[in-house]
Amino acid sequence: MREKTQEPAPEELPTEAVHGATRDLDKLSVEEVLDQIHAEDAEALAAVGRVLPQVAQAVDALVCAVGGGGRWFNVGAGTSGRMGVLDAAEIPPTFGMPAQCVQGLIAGGERALREAVEGAEDNAEAAAWELRERGLGMGDAVVALSASGRTPFALGAVQAAHEAHARSICITCDPGSPLAEAAEIPIVPEVGPEVIAGSTRMKGGLAQKMVLHLLSTTVMVQLGRVEGNLMTNLTAVSQKLRSRAQRIVMTLADVDEERARALLEESQGNVDAALKAARGQA
Secondary structure, X not given: OOOOOOOOOHHHOOOXXXXXXXXXXXXXXXXXXXXXXXXXXXXXXXXXXXXXXXXXXXXXXXXXXHHOOOOEEEEEOHHHHHHXXXXXXXXXXXXXXXXXOEEEEEOOOHHHHOOOOOOHHHOHHHHHHHHHHOOOOOOOEEEEEOOOOOOHHHHHHHHHHHHHXXXXXXXXXXXXXXXXXXXXXXXXXXXXXXXXXXXXXXXXXXXHHHHHHHHHHXXXXXXXOOEOOEOOOOOOOOHHHHHHHHHHHHHXXXXXXXXXXXXXXXXXXXXXXXXXXXXXXX
């Protein structure tokens, strides 16, 4: 039986450490505070650069899941949960995937997107229950987000993934955390102490956001939802997007504005269908 390791004291955790360079933050000028924050943000970029091989592994797992008809769930609490939900929400309008393909779950539900829901992150069973209610299964994938890697809600999601034989990926900033140890594919950008100690909405949140859009964009490119660098599967739900759709058809089909507009009208605004019609593939 493996000996249980002692949980580190809060001040020993990477996400709780006090940054020596910003101890006098409250005494600095506006310009100096901005310089400090901006310099530390660069550390998040560098940290993400060091974990690109792990991000690539996760991309492969997610392409297999979504491309095989499974679903991808972003699960987290607080800042991490909000970013997971927001990234998932961008998939249908940008890439034309049905909303059920990539879903976001946040501790405390929709209310937690706008305000803190006290204690919601401490309920590991809530995440597992929600995933079971959504029918989590073998072909699906869970991406659990927690800067500290110790949020029970995120840990519960990974446990549910194991039980359902789904793929499990995590994004955390602590390599020694329970979440990093539990996930099949841990992505761990080590950003170091925050400008304001423990405020992981800063570098921790920024690193998680960068990893999320690396994952979502690359997965959708691999699934053929982009041609060149253009959104050939976008959902044109506004005048701006209708104009963009028209420009995409003009560029890729090499037609004039009038023909592009006619093709889009015939295909009910579906860019991919309009391109196929222009190319005689309809």
